[in-house]
Amino acid sequence: MPLLHRHNTADGEETRRVKAPRFRLIYLVLLLALLAGSFVLGAVLTHQDSTPVITADLLGQELRDIQELSTVEYHYTNMGRFENQKDFYGWKVPFTTKSFIVAYDGLIKAGVDLSDLQCTVSGQNITITLSPAKILSHEMDEDSLEVYDETHNIFNPIEIEDYTTFTADQKTSIENRAVENGLLTAAAQRAESSIRSLISLLPGAEEYTVTVKLQ
Secondary structure (H helix, E strand, O other), X not given: OHHHHOOOOHHHHHHHHHHHHHHHHHHHHHHHHXXXXXXXXXXXXXXXXXXXXXXXXXXXXXXXXXXXXXEEEEEEEEEEEEEEEEXXXXXXXXXXXXXXXXXXXXXXXXXXXXXXXXXXXXXXEEEEEEOOOEEEEEEEEEEEEEEEOOOOOOOOOOOHHHHHHXXXXXXXXXXXXXXXXXXXXXXXXXXXXXXHHHHHOOOOHHHOEEEEEEO
16 A cells, blocks of 8 residues: 555556556446446346236226227118008008108118127137127118108198108118128127227237137
């Protein structure tokens, strides 16, 4: 120590120039080692945080919040004829026939109700069980409504109820025809595809195998 601080000889000055940098070098190495260790630890923790775990409760709630998943829209134009005649104990009364033809456009939406879906997560496997596809809504475009060949029978006049009852019956017939033509089958297939697409947007979803089932 006297050699470093008290002597002003040429040898002493040379000693300070040689020994002092050694202490600085050791300090620098320790500092770099500490920084490197902090960087490695931070990288490990960051990697752990960037790999989220998908739980059944979280995923199930996210999907149920959608409530109804509309997957297919069926646009149509319909024309039907209404006819009615008064009867008296099974006997058709003459000159009491009323009739009209109505044409209109409509829209049927089909899909899946997600409010009662079931979700399970086991390891890296996600299983979603959906209720059967169904018709979610059926609306008639009132602006497209046109009436043709409307009779004006004073003995059996046409009333508003005739139009509403007739169009309601027509709606049921159109729905049945759409289902027979595969409307609900297409809705179920698209619902499955949509659920898979929604799950794929979640962070870490690529690590899971997704299975979608219909009840």
